[in-house]
Structures are given as C-alpha cells and as structure tokens.
Amino acid sequence: MMIALFDLDGTLTDPKAGITRSIQYALERLGHPVPEADALTWMIGPPLISGFTKLLGGAENAPEAVHLYRERFSDVGLFENEVYPDIPAILEALHEAGFRLFVATSKPHVFAKRIIDHFGLSRFFREVYGSELDNRNADKRDLIRHILDRERLDPATAVMIGDREHDAIGARANGIAAIGVTWGYGSRQELLDSGVACLVEKPRDLHEPILTLTGSMLRPAARA
Known part of the structure; x- marks a missing residue:
C-alpha cells in the first residue's frame, strides 16, 4: 500500500x-x-x-x-484561506490509484479538520493529523512518528509532500522521502538544503514524482 x-x-x-x-x-x-x-x-x-x-x-x-x-x-x-489550483484533481488521481492519503500538519488538528471539511477535501483523506493545542506533535518529526505508529505504516512505502524545511526534516527523521513544493512559503534553497528528493513547481505535476518515489521504494522489498 x-x-x-x-x-x-x-x-x-x-x-x-x-x-x-x-x-x-x-x-x-x-x-x-x-x-x-x-x-x-x-x-x-x-x-x-x-x-x-x-x-x-x-x-x-x-x-x-x-x-x-x-x-x-x-x-x-x-x-480566510483558499485551495491551490489543481489540488483536488491530484488528490482524486492519487486516491483512484490506490494511495492512502493523510494530512500531516503542525496546525492543531481541531483547526485542520475544519479546514479540510470546509473545502470538501475530507473525502480524499484517511485521516487528518495535526498538533495538539498544548503543542504536542507540533514538531514534524514527532507528528510523522505518531502517524506511522498510529496507522502502522511502513515508511518505505510513504512520501511526505510539503513546502517547508520542517516537512523534509520530519520525513527524513522517520525514513520517509520528501517532495518539496515551490508554490508555498519555503524557498527553493531551504527545501534543497533540507534534503528533499525533488522539487515540484505545480500541483498537477505531483503525480509522477509521488509514483516514482513510492514505486522505487517498493521494488527492493518485492525482490526480497
């Protein structure tokens, strides 16, 4: 999966x-x-x-x-927020391809869930994960670890998509590849320095690198 x-x-x-x-x-x-x-x-x-x-x-x-x-x-x-163009389409494509999708945000999950519901995106996600109001799991390293443990996920089958260095750092700390997106608020250099596997310029271009990264991780396991 x-x-x-x-x-x-x-x-x-x-x-x-x-x-x-x-x-x-x-x-x-x-x-x-x-x-x-x-x-x-x-x-x-x-x-x-x-x-x-x-x-x-x-x-x-x-x-x-x-x-x-x-x-x-x-x-x-x-x-006071808006969905980036083509995000629903890429989520739909990944969902149809059999991906299990999760939100992993430093924002408190009580707010994140309301936002995802408000914009009609909840149908794509298995769960929305965020921090607690007392700041537990605000660090992406802790949050991603929590998600992996809670959902019993294999990090070798996962990829993290985000716009800031914290996303990549959190992913690397948990053995997950990260894709940096350039339409957000992190600089290209920040993302590259934090160790993303690649940069993506537009939401509609996410599909191929996500498939490539998760696929390349699955193949060695299949041979074993």
Missing part, C-alpha cells in the same frame, strides 16, 4: 490572509509593533510557538501570543 502525507498550509491551501491577520491581531493585543502581512509569511508552516518566540524576541510572551492568535483564527482566520 502506497502512502502520501500532505502538509496543509502552503501545500494544499494558501492560508496567508488568515494566518497573517491573526498574527497581527495577537501582536496588536500585546501592544507589540505590527509588521505588514508580507513580513510575516515566514511564520506560515513552522509551529506557532517557535514563530512567536522569534518574533517577540523571547519565550516569555509567546504562549499568550498563541492564545490571542487562536482567539481570532478559530472563528475567522481559518476560513
């Missing part, structure tokens, strides 16, 4: 408006200077707690910032 794990933000959907506006809301409530949206896109993808720690210059106010962020995001921000 071939497995594909998909990151959410910057891979399946473009969450820029909702995330950056919620960050700005949190900063304003804290009395902190509020950057323009384009100066905050680096926070899309990594765990929020680490992003706010860096943004605020220390960990002291980061938990409160996350709380304030979620105050807006949970009601408004999560729907």
Whole structure:
C-alpha cells in the first residue's frame, strides 16, 4: 500500500490572509509593533510557538501570543484561506490509484479538520493529523512518528509532500522521502538544503514524482 502525507498550509491551501491577520491581531493585543502581512509569511508552516518566540524576541510572551492568535483564527482566520489550483484533481488521481492519503500538519488538528471539511477535501483523506493545542506533535518529526505508529505504516512505502524545511526534516527523521513544493512559503534553497528528493513547481505535476518515489521504494522489498 502506497502512502502520501500532505502538509496543509502552503501545500494544499494558501492560508496567508488568515494566518497573517491573526498574527497581527495577537501582536496588536500585546501592544507589540505590527509588521505588514508580507513580513510575516515566514511564520506560515513552522509551529506557532517557535514563530512567536522569534518574533517577540523571547519565550516569555509567546504562549499568550498563541492564545490571542487562536482567539481570532478559530472563528475567522481559518476560513480566510483558499485551495491551490489543481489540488483536488491530484488528490482524486492519487486516491483512484490506490494511495492512502493523510494530512500531516503542525496546525492543531481541531483547526485542520475544519479546514479540510470546509473545502470538501475530507473525502480524499484517511485521516487528518495535526498538533495538539498544548503543542504536542507540533514538531514534524514527532507528528510523522505518531502517524506511522498510529496507522502502522511502513515508511518505505510513504512520501511526505510539503513546502517547508520542517516537512523534509520530519520525513527524513522517520525514513520517509520528501517532495518539496515551490508554490508555498519555503524557498527553493531551504527545501534543497533540507534534503528533499525533488522539487515540484505545480500541483498537477505531483503525480509522477509521488509514483516514482513510492514505486522505487517498493521494488527492493518485492525482490526480497
């Protein structure tokens, strides 16, 4: 059985408006200077707690910032979002090809599931996995390990698709190949430096590398 794990933000959907506006809301409530949206896109993808720690210059106010962020995001921000073109089509193709598809996001799963349902993507996925509200499994290494254990998956039959270095690092730590996508918020160099097997420029071009990577992993097992 071939497995594909998909990151959410910057891979399946473009969450820029909702995330950056919620960050700005949190900063304003804290009395902190509020950057323009384009100066905050680096926070899309990594765990929020680490992003706010860096943004605020220390960990002291980061938990409160996350709380304030979620105050807006949970009601408004999560729907200020849109699915990237051709994503439903590629998910449909993989689903029909027999892949088991999972979402693997650092976003809390309570929000991720609402987003996936809202955009009508839940029919493609076996399960939506994310972090807990207390930040457990926010690190992609921990999250992917949790998915593999929970679903009893063989990492040799799986591939991780994501737009940030954290996706590739998490995949490599668990023996999974990673595909870097360039339409999200990670740079090409960031993805290459983190060890992705390849870069993909458009969602419609994902099918072939996913098949190639999972197929090449399956063949040695078949000979054994």
